[in-house]
Amino acid sequence: MGTATQYFLSRNSGIRMVLVVVMIAVLLQISDHQVQAQGAICSGTISDLNVCASFVGPGATNTNPSADCCATVQSIDHDCYCNTLRIASQIPTQCNLPPLSCSGN
Template identity: 55%
Template structure:
């Protein structure tokens, strides 16, 4: 019985830490998603044929500057894996 009493606080601590990490991850995902949606102002520059602009707008630059580096890198890394996950050939974005 003494072992059970000493293990219970440890189990509760592990559960609490796990729950805290899950809440933090969910918050970070929401923050990242919100930041990425702010990049819509970059569409005229980023989407081929949508504008003749050769430089991004100040609003686009500001939105890009506000995005967390890890958020942007994770998003690009995940996006590059989507074709393979859909059983499609990987994207080839060479200089063409």
């Protein structure tokens, strides 16, 4: 190959490399925004569970959740709900407490 051809190919691969890096950066940015949006939606939905607090709090005597509580629970995405429970179950260990052990009552 001549010097001009080598220069063109090396310059072309440099341009290709820059394009690949830019494309990866754009894809990561888009992905990050989607994850943040999903997280915001999930945390907003989970925070709506406060309508269920009177049914799950210590000393709660009413064990029948309201229609609002049921509607909120039904509206939560399965993955969002599971991920929140998984993260919440790790908090005691991360705070140097023994893992939770709950009886079935």
